[in-house]
Amino acid sequence: MARRKRLTLPETGSDPLNRDGFAPETKSMGGLGPGFAPPIAQVAGDAAARAALDEVAAEMARARAEGRMVLRLPLAAIEAGWLARDRLGPGTADDPDMAALIESLRAHGQRTPVEIAPLPDGGYGLISGWRRLTALAHLHDETGEARFASILAFLRSPETAADAYVAMVEENEIRLALSSFERARIVARAVEAGAFPSEKEALSRLFGSVSRAKRSKIGSFLTIYHALGPALHFPDHLGERLGLVLARGLEAMPALADRLRAALEAEPPASP
Numbered sequence: 001m002a003r004r005k006r007l008t009l010p011e012t013g014s015d016p017l018n019r020d021g022f023a024p025e026t027k028s029m030g031g032l033g034p035g036f037a038p039p040i041a042q043v044a045g046d047a048a049a050r051a052a053l054d055e056v057a058a059e060m061a062r063a064r065a066e067g068r069m070v071l072r073l074p075l076a077a078i079e080a081g082w083l084a085r086d087r088l089g090p091g092t093a094d095d096p097d098m099a100a101l102i103e104s105l106r107a108h109g110q111r112t113p114v115e116i117a118p119l120p121d122g123g124y125g126l127i128s129g130w131r132r133l134t135a136l137a138h139l140h141d142e143t144g145e146a147r148f149a150s151i152l153a154f155l156r157s158p159e160t161a162a163d164a165y166v167a168m169v170e171e172n173e174i175r176l177a178l179s180s181f182e183r184a185r186i187v188a189r190a191v192e193a194g195a196f197p198s199e200k201e202a203l204s205r206l207f208g209s210v211s212r213a214k215r216s217k218i219g220s221f222l223t224i225y226h227a228l229g230p231a232l233h234f235p236d237h238l239g240e241r242l243g244l245v246l247a248r249g250l251e252a253m254p255a256l257a258d259r260l261r262a263a264l265e266a267e268p269p270a271s272p
Helices: 039-065 096-108 130-143 161-175 180-192 199-206 212-227 240-252 256-266
Strands: 070-074 114-118 124-128 150-155
Touching: 096 130, 114 161, 124 130, 124 161, 130 150, 161 180, 161 199, 180 199, 180 212, 180 240, 199 212, 212 240, 240 256
Parallel strands: 114 150
Antiparallel strands: 070 150, 114 124
């Protein structure tokens, strides 16, 4: 029986390249070479990539429209006075709460975005986050650092000014304890701004999530706001019990408001 002849490759030493410096020719996919994708596969891959990018772009647009995307905007683009604010207080570095916020932003940066709404003429109106905006502006004026020249914000799209006021009050009710006078004040200011036709409707909309008894107490402080308003130097320190007694007195004795205003103007208090 004849022995089969064994085939051997040409000896090239340890170098896989041939003497001319080129690798031996290999054939794949009908001679197109290794790793070569046929045109139909490349077209399909490009179409899939474009579809994925379109989907990402559409989702980003939806996130922006629905207020789920955090934007970074220059401080100058935010109109802080777009809504009457519901929070009293100096809002300066002399205020202990504001001083603490300033130092937190200085050390850690802004962690919680503010809420804004687009304005018809360009720019954005501030819904909530007035203290954060004020603190960043203070830091930028003090340091000149670029990191304090912009603010993180969620873009909201309230249909009416009333909706914007509701959003502001709801956010602040969660984040900080407003005084009864501050709650009454924003009810009156929202009506003065034309967001609501009456204080009764404003009270119902702005504080619809609280109990009827609490809304009634806020209504009592509305009496104090209208009767004494600017004459009160520290109205946010007016306790609920004393405020309710004062409101009943103002309703029972109309002349009491004039007497109190005269006394406060004659001897302005130095502290709450």
